[in-house]
Amino acid sequence: MGFKSWIHDTNLRVARSPVGRWFRLENSGHPKERKGSFFFTELRAGLATFFAMAYIISVNSNITSETGGTCICPAESMNDHCATNTEYLLCVQEVKRDLVTATAAIAALSTFCMGLFANLPIALAPGMGLNAYFAYTVVGVHGAGMIPYRVALTAVFVEGWVFFGLTLIGMRQWLARALPASIKLATGCGIGLYLALIGLTYSAGIGLVQGGVDTPIELAGCANQYFDPDTGLCLNSEKMRSATMWVGIFCGGVLTALLMMYRVKGAVIIGILLVSIISWPRTTPVTYFPYTDLGTSMFDFFKKVVTFHPIKHLLVAQEWDISGHGSQFGLAFITFLYVDILDTTGTMYSMARFAGAIDERTQDFEGSAAAYMVDAISISIGSLLGSPPVTAFVESGAGISEGGKTGLTSCMTGIAFFISVFFAPIFASIPAWATGCTLVIVGALMAKAAADINWRYYGDAIPAFLTIAIMPFTYSIAYGLIAGILSYITLNGTAWILEKASGGRIVPPNRDESDPWSWNVPGGMFPPWMKRAAKGQKDFWRRDEENPGSYSPESLSSVQQDHRTIGKHQ
Template sequence: MGWVQKIDHAIGRSVVGRWFQLDGSGHHKERKGSNFSTEIRAGLATFFAMSYIIAVNASIVSDTGGTCTCDRSADPSCVSGEAYALCKSEIRRDMITATAAISALGSFFMGLLANMPVGIAPGMGMNAYFAYTVVGVNGTGLVPYQVAVTAIFVEGFIFFGLALLGMRQWLARAIPRSIKLATSVGIGLFLTLIGLTYSQGIGLIVGAVSTPLELAGCASADRIVQDGDALGCPGSHKMRNPAMWVAIFCGGVFTVILMMYRVKGAIIAGILLVSIISWPRGTELTYFPYTAVGDDSFDFFRRVVDFHPISRTLAVQEWSLGSYGGQFGLALITFLYVDILDCTGTLYAMAKHADLMDPVTQDFEGSTVAYMVDSIAISIGALFGTPPVTAFVESGAGISEGGKTGLTAMTTGFCFFISIFFAPIFASIPAWATGCVLILVGSMMVRNVTEINWNYMGDAVPAFVTIALMPFTYSIADGLIAGICLYILINTLVWAIEKASGGRLVPHNKESKDPWTWRIPGGVVPQWMVRLSRGKKDFWRADRTVQGEGASDGDEPRPGPGAVALIRDDADHPMGEKRVSNGDSPERRGSSDVVATATPPVETSGDKKLM
């Protein structure tokens, strides 16, 4: 036995191993194949897959101008002034620290408390909605930055209550499947559009006068300026920006090749390659031109290792909403809805990927705790000034490396903590280095388009409208509202016509419609409330279900064949429930065994299908 195996064995048999249910810990729900060294390696893989968010999120949020002030009524050109540019640079550095800090906190406690191998960070898509719709570029959106982070702060507490009371699952299931899938696709196209523009992308397309969009690709200094706004490119300068070509080949093609060969950290490798090429001063694509802003950025970059305290975005919530009440409510509802879908979908997908799903309830152990950790992280992140945080699908990289427990997420959180002290490096990553990342993330998100039910118009048309309006209106909220309203209108009319005709007028292919139900497996009421209503003193601990002969644990009674008994957990079994089928031990039982529980079976008839 090598030294690594000895460490794995020692930790597995310790209190740490029992808490995280490592293989060999003796825990009645130990996760087979999990060990300390594998979890550490998986956590590193997750960090390298997620770490791009530090630079990308900071770059996107800084586009809003944050708390920087600019009186356009007195000076319409103040946004292009040196003072405002220096302030935005400071906002970006704040966001570097804030993004790394909240990712570290959220991921660490997701692992420690929920025992899930899932990393948490500000969500892609939500940060774009926050920056370009709610606050707007340089504060030209619906509400000021301070009001927007107030909405996120409140949303976190609402999220917490919904998770605690079990309503979060119901809300996620109440949305039609086609709209859920279309939301992911629409956000993917929205991110792609952002990645193609100048502000946060490679500058391949730009707004024009005669058409909404046109091909660009010229240097920022060569763009046509009209009424103080930079528009298109002169014909002779199109596609001649060296930064764009470096981004396409080094940040795009190079990254795709690495991803095809499953190289860990492929995305961050592409970002770093483009950044390194852009750092030398005196070149056509340098990120540090000889200007006041360039000199300030270069001085900060040369520190390499430095802690930058959050100075401009920390706890800037504004509670005097004034005339922003309606827009505040719209932003709050949209943040809440997308967070529910995004986080729920990602957590369920990652739990399934790690083989942690319960086949009976279609839920995973610690789901309520995981949701509450995410909700608390949302509110803390709002105090730091970041958009809503969510579970990251890039956690699949760590799970693919063998991560099964919270040690994976804790390792990821520790890596994010270390990255806080490398703020000068992350703050010096140019927009064209992260533009291709947005395009690649968008390409991964639109793959859900194949799962949309295109055979039934009542599902297909609302989904298509949702997808189309998100990028074309530059608003996730507008796409969601249009899609949901159209779905309700179309399907309500079909239902009314069918009822009025006595069932004679029915769409010819209605049988292909996606089934919908408000019911969820295991019921709406969370199990801790069920146990509390039964008078169980330690209601926070799950009952253990034992079935079959010889399925005892310690001095517990042995039920006969086919019997089901709920056994109260004791100090030796601090979490979860034990399920043993027909006398087989957990080690011998196959994953296909059906396990009986005290919960009545969930109705899954032909007309009631759940995601």
């Protein structure tokens, strides 16, 4: 028996087993088996997804640890937000290690459950963009933002359960479909620019730009010792001379982009690892482990290579007394909720369509209710581990393009994330300049949504542009969304009022080119299971086509037509 024959026979045996029928593999005999889905193809696709998105372990820990986590900055060091307090920074390093474990753990659990219960090849992890909003706006660098870290985790926890409730009653799906198309497209693009800006800064990137005095933002790129002590800016003579910046640009940016151009699998991981390996020796100008107390502490942890790092500082760190943060807590909660509706729902729909799981008649996809519930519960569980909101990842497309069609792909990705939990020292030792260009590249991929915005009609174009521009310029996703929605309501609401008041005489000349919008979207507000329950169907959780004892109106009329045809022939 040759190797190919063994692969074929194994695929066939697995497909005919209970595992194959559960995941609806081809040849499983399931009425809705997914053509072209085979066991080994699904495993390979799962690994492709993992290598495409494994960067989130280091990037999320780098970004979120900027908040300081549960570490407390002494009052005497508040002037510089503990940027020079060694004891505090050592605590932050522990938080970063906790976040490596937390990110890998919640990605493993949520992705595996997505595959097992929703049977979709979609991976979940703490979301890019949302983690930046969490770190730099809600909590702020070393806690200088709107609300403390513990209160922010409470907002995330509550959001997850609100999400779960919205999913049960179908409101989440309705909101995602009812939002104006221009705002939905602009949100992804704006978040992309926001991520790119973060990747270019010092705190979580390559250090190419920094806040200015005479200008809002200035060119930087100098080593730490060449900052002007009076202004905090780079000395003019030392700009663009940082060795770590150039290593990040060429090895983490240019090389990664070239590999992506040639469709090399795992291009992002290759770029990150190359920059990290260059930065690990302690005797080079670009070392991540300088001979300081902080550098030595990081190097001692790095030398362990393989170890399980338990979460010490962040486990169940919520603060439920929000009396002193009411309005800011509400703003953070609503923004998390809204961005998640757009981000996760949009990503799931696009990935389900890519995998061929969309029902064109209903514009829904198989396992959508289970997928939304897994996502919602994962958000709350992730907050208990100290993580920002969990969301679906567009990198799932890497696995789908490798042939992944079922939940087996996600299960394999989840197992790979679980194994990565035991390599915390490696992931915790990836420097910010190794992941900065990754953020820029991810931003570039997200910006392609701008091509689909309706630029012909100003009522759609201007709100979309404001959404895109305000996000990076104010360093806040929330303000971008507020600007976009309010401008959309103002412009289009005023035009509607003028049209009604003038009896239809005052109308924008090209109003017919605007994107159609209505709150009454196809499919209605309530989910199918609720409609079936309202009709008295006892097994309301089953789709109509899966229940041999019930028929949808379309299927019933089809059956009646078949009977009439048979009668004519008899």
